[in-house]
Amino acid sequence: MNADPTLERITRGNALALCAAGSWTAGFAPRLERLVTDAEKLAGSGPNISIDVSQVSRLDTFGAWLIERLRRSLAQAGMETKIAGLSVNYASLVEEVRRVKAAPDAETTAVTISGMLAQIGKTVAGVSGTMIGLIDMLGAVLVATGRVLIHPRSFRLTSTVHHLEQVCWRAVPIIVLITFLIGCIISQQGIFHFRRFGADIFVVDMLGVLVLREIGVLLVAIMVAGRSGSAYAAELGSMKMREEIDALRTMGFDPIEVLILPRMLALVIALPILAFLGAMAALYGGGLVAWLYGGVDPEAFLLRLRDAISIDHFIVGIVKAPVMAAVIGIVACVEGLAVQGSAESLGQHTTASVVKGIFFVIVMDGVFAIFFASIGM
């Protein structure tokens, strides 16, 4: 049943014959291909040739096609070729492969220097498209917000609360843990280096200003971009792939209002809360290390902290949070809606949502730093 396939060459006087035997099936395809390639070299060695397949015990598409390929290449070389001994069972299969036309070549793209330069050019040109897409989405969200303000009944409270739970409440443990650790590290490093100048106590100033103005909100925003921005992009992207967004639209709902506004709002509410909790955790961690490692007891720490920071520092930090949340949300939603049909595209856009989200968060932070410096805060 599963005998190894063979293709023997038999010469009877002037007549040339090829005798196929054994199992001409997919499992033996590599060997069959070698046999047929060898036999193709016979092309032009005589006026006619017959391929005897009566000894073939099993035949499937692979075997049938290879016999057909052999027949074609021999016939093309001007030999009169016929197939003999074909059993009735396999006749329709051979008939089927006889209809196969030459395979079209795969569309391959060669890697050239000009091609690579063109790719860079396209990417740079695409930046303006990205910006327009973001501004477009910002506009759409603002219009939807306006509509909801005029008709408060269309506001999706349940959805907003659900997303708030996802991006805020469930994020609290990890955000608090990481900012706590960062506070510890800043404090430890500060004490370690300041000690040489006998300036241990100034670590409190550094910690307070750094955490409240910059690190607290920036770190939390970056974590939220990674945690919730990617989730938004993946959710919206898979909904887009499964035509759920088209379905919403055809039912007369605005996807911006139903899907994006609740997500954006949840993020805008969540980020200031998380930034506040993160700043507190970092201060706590920093204070703990200052006490245990630097010998600054909590009372002295708090006293120094009260002198070092003012409400301005806190306001500067917390004011940035909703803006960064909006940036993360808009980037994630734009990327989510840009997903095409394939799993690969979903992955690309989810990655892009995080990368672009973090990039814009840092750019925004720089803009804010310039702004606050110029108004003297």
Added chain:
Amino acid sequence: MTQPAPSPTPAPAPVEAIIRVRDITVQFGATRVLDGLNLDVKRGEILGFVGPSGAGKSVLTRTIIGLVPKVSGHIEVFGVDLDAASASARRAVERRWGILFQQGALFSSLTVRQNIQFPVREYLKVSQRLLDEIMVAKLGMVGLRPEVADRFPSELSGGMIKRVALARALALDPELVFLDEPTSGLDPIGAGDFDELVRTLQRTLGLTVFMVTHDLDSLYTACDRIAVLGNGKIIAAGSMADMQASQHPWLRQYFHGKRARAVMG
């Protein structure tokens, strides 16, 4: 890549059972979906598998191919007990069957060409030329033109997705094919063509086909035998005539309902 060992095939008796399912029980939480189910699929036949929605037709298919764990029972495919088989014996069996999933399950980031060539490329060390030729042959078998080869699944219509998925299921010339609702979502003409196609392929390639379907037309035109699932068991199995003669209430409703009369009419 290992050269797959041609698995030892027992001498084909005329009514050899290619799939033997014995006393299968499948449970999700507290719901028992399949309850002591027995079923034989014979070599070379097209078995139509019907039953009410949610009765567990897809669950049985997925249990046989090993995607759903079972509580108890035995499954033999090609005479190999799939629970007792070694990993390599299982792979050998898997090489000999092809599966058409309900939604096609084409790899969305590969082109049609790459989708069909994927199993061949993984299992057999053959030249790119042969891969391309086999791909065109398979596309031809399922009635598609070679021009679609470089399209992505997201650029295909529903019927084309089913056809490409069938071509992929047939890529390694399997002896057994599982079709999960192959004609759902196709227009009646497309569905009729698909039935015709399954019939032709079964004749040309000597396939055994296990077809889950809701389509009465498919049952009439394509299937040799019909098995009906109800309450976690096979409530009836036999030819179309047997089904129509049955007195079981669900069968009576199914095969003598308005739609059935229209098909038979």
